[in-house]
Amino acid sequence: MKEEMSSVDIRYVVRELQWLVGSRVDKVYHDGDEIRIKLRTKEGRADLILQAGKRFHLTSYIKEAPKQPSSFTMLLRKHLSGGFIDAIEQHGFDRIVKIRVGDYTLIGELFRRGNVILVDSENRIVAALRYEEYKDRAIKPKAEYRYPPARENPLEVSFERFLELMREEELELVRALARKLNMGGMYAEEISIRAGFAKTTPVKELSDEDLRKVYEAMVKTFNDELRPNIVFKEGNMHDVVPIELKIYEGLEKKYFNTFSEALDEYFGRITIEKAKIERTRKLENKKRQLLMTLRKQEEMLKGFEGAMRENQEIGDLIYANYALIERLLDEFRKATEKLGWEEFRKRIEEGKKAGNRVAMMVKGINPKEKAVTIELDGKKVKLYLNRSIGENAELYYEKAKKFRHKHEGALKAYEDTKRKLNEVEKLIEEEMKKELNVKRIERRKKKWFEKFRWFISSEGFLVLAGKDASTNEILIKRHMGENDLYCHADVYGAPHVVIKDGQKAGERTIFEACQFAVSMSKAWSRGVYSEDAYWAYPNQVTKQTPSGEYLGKGAFMVYGKRNWLHGLPLKLAVGVINYEGEDFVVCAPVEAIKAHTKRYIVIRPGSLKKSELVKRIKRILEKWGYRVKEEDLMAVLPPGNGDVVEVVG
Incomplete structure (x- = not known):
């Protein structure tokens, strides 16, 4: 996985960022190896990031600024803030960028460990991210800045x-x-x-x-047409490149309008993932240790439980075969007293060869313990000849009791470990929920239709639905025209749905709009799998009511014939589609999504909490290379719990 920009990358991004020349430096921030320059451009705010040894591009991922600015930050602000960018250049074909602001130049070295150096008009070093000395140059205050030895420029x-x-x-x-x-x-x-x-x-x-x-x-x-893209391997980001490369033919790619946007997406996601890993590293280590302890305790519990059961069963077995055991104890006592233990052992071996039933039962002799082990009903039972049958059984019951106590103690320890594990998992979850110190600035101006629920039908028609009483009211009053069609579900609290230019639409679009109406209604949260809906013409929808009745905000009357569709399935799909030149995450009927993207996630009413469903869908979309906010997914999904029933792509 790529971790820093190449000379070629720098060439393309520097050429692309020439539009920033003339922009005003508002403020400069410094955090670790990163310098972020907040600019006022002709198109509004822009943030330029320069990370030593790594990258240089515009960014929308903004780290929370340190509460106490570093001395390097203060020097940069002193000399750069309020100035205007006069030039953005690459030094030769090296991994070095130069940003000239008035009498000062900020130099970013993007090779190896990297550095960021501020020099004055005489090329003297004013300040640097780190001061270092090499055999051919020195990075220290007031020293003349020297570039590393020049390398051949292929251009x-x-x-x-x-x-x-x-x-x-x-x-x-x-x-x-x-x-x-x-x-x-x-x-x-x-x-x-x-x-x-x-x-x-x-x-x-x-x-x-x-x-x-x-x-x-x-x-x-090196002069190819710009075609910025992120390359994926097995669903994971692998590289970010400014042009179409033959070495990556056949691999999944995500394209961007500018190379800077592609770099920002690539390195921004890496930054967030690293921040998440760092935040929970200690907790994850503790979780691993607790899981190992839990596995050991589970094995111990199984052992104690087995030993407890085994001894209990043997004690019961002795009493179940009372007469036989009593006779064997008597015979073994007499034999060992008369013959001695060695002769007794020989007689048992001889008896086994002769096929003697009692001898065949003997599986072990221990003179020291004065015990004979026999096999009874497939279990080995050690009988002590100097104890009664009751005492022999009691020995096993005592062992079972000890193992039961051990099992109880181990179970308490196991439950305690589980409790600690749950606490750690909750802490990890809480940490992940907390806002990172990296935020993404969204600068895109929303389209007018995004204030509603919406999708593009399989036939290409824009379908709109209200989100609440206010948007229902606005949709019908301001956005439903005479050439549209109106749809509504036969469910209390269902949204009003409008098919724009719907009187030219076919049956497929009308079906999808009505299915959208039932799926986005409260029927979803009730776990219903099908409902009825109808469509009508705009002139049938009005605020006029019979005398004495009143309609609240978002409510309308429908007069005349209603064209019913019965038993519509509550089933939707989530996917990313391109509409009017932009990518949108959309939740809509399956056929509508299927017509505009090859990858989608099918959902139905189910048991998974909406918040968990959002997280699951978000993870799938991220594997496909799409970054979507949880709140954006929450806004497009139907109300209530659900389940993912199919993932296509």
Whole structure:
């Protein structure tokens, strides 16, 4: 998984961010390795993030600023706040960006550990994220800032110089490109593919004409059309790239309008995941320890329970075979007293060979304990010859009693561990619910129809429904036109539904709108699986009531013929669809969602709490690469509990 930007990435994002030139620096924030510059642009607020050794792009993920600004923050604010960005540049083809604001330049080194350095108009270091000394340069106050030793720039190299570099050493093509031209292995492999050669091809086997093809593929790659996307492998983010790459053909991708947005989505999600992991790390470790203890205690309980039951059964077995045991005890006593224990053992062995039934029952002899072990009903029973039959049985009952006490003690310890585990799990859940110190700024202006429940039918018609009394009132009064259709469920508290331009719609759209009406009604929360609904024309819907009656907010009368659809299933799907150039998470009838996306989650009324259902759907959408807020999902789902019955995609 990619963790930092490449030289190619920096080239594309710097070129893309030229529109920020002329923007005013409002404020500067510093947290760890990250510098965030809050800008006032011609399009409003923008936040530029520069993370040492990692990344540089606009961000909508805003960390809570430290309560006490660092000395580095104060210096940056002193020299940059109120100034205007005069230039945003990449140094050569290196992983270095420069932001010039008046007489000062902020330099971001995005290689290895990285650094952020502020220099003045004379290129003297004013301040830095960290002060360091190398053999060829020093990062310290008042010292002249020096760039790391220059590397070859593939965008400026001539074909003659390219040939010279390629033939300096006997290397494979991909190694020669990566090592000699400062581009990294991934782009070296991409260029090899575009040029039509295997990446392992030795350069010495390529003619000058072959290398010209490689050179031209390199130039074209680094000037390719912008097509920002995040690449997924097995449902997880793998890479973020500015252009379409052949090495990622066939893999799942999510495309963005700008490379900065793609970088923000990619690194923003990584930042949040790391923050979540860090927040609960200690609690998760404690949870693992408690789970291990719980497993050991479960094994111990099983052992005690088995031993308790075994001894109880043997005690009962002795009494159940009272006459036999009494006779055996008597015979064994007489034999050992008369013959001695060694001779007794020999006689038992001889008896076994002869097939003597009593001898065959003996499974062990212990002279020291004056005990003989016999097998009775498949169980081994040790009989002490110096004890009565009652005393022998009591020994087993006592053992059972001891194991019962041990079991009781172990059970208390087990319950105590379970209680501690539950407490830790609740703490983890509470921590996860708490707002992270990373928040995402949503700048998108909402569309007019988003104030309602809505979807696009399988035939392409916009269908709207009220969310409450106010939006029901607004929908009918302001947004239902004479060419629309009106739908309503035969359920108290059902929303009003309007099909825009619905009189041109077919049966499929009307069915979906009526199904939406029943599914978004209180029938869902009652766990009903089907209900009736009807459709009518807009001129049949009015606020006029019979004399003496009054309609409250959001209520309307429907006069004339109602066109009924009976037994409509309460069944919906959740998916992300593109409408009017934007992606929206939508909950709608299955066929409507299916017509606009290949991936969706089918839900029905069920036992899962709505909050848990939201979390489950959110996890599935995140695996598909979509970041959706829980409150946004909560807003589009029907009222009440539900279950996921199918996941498609």
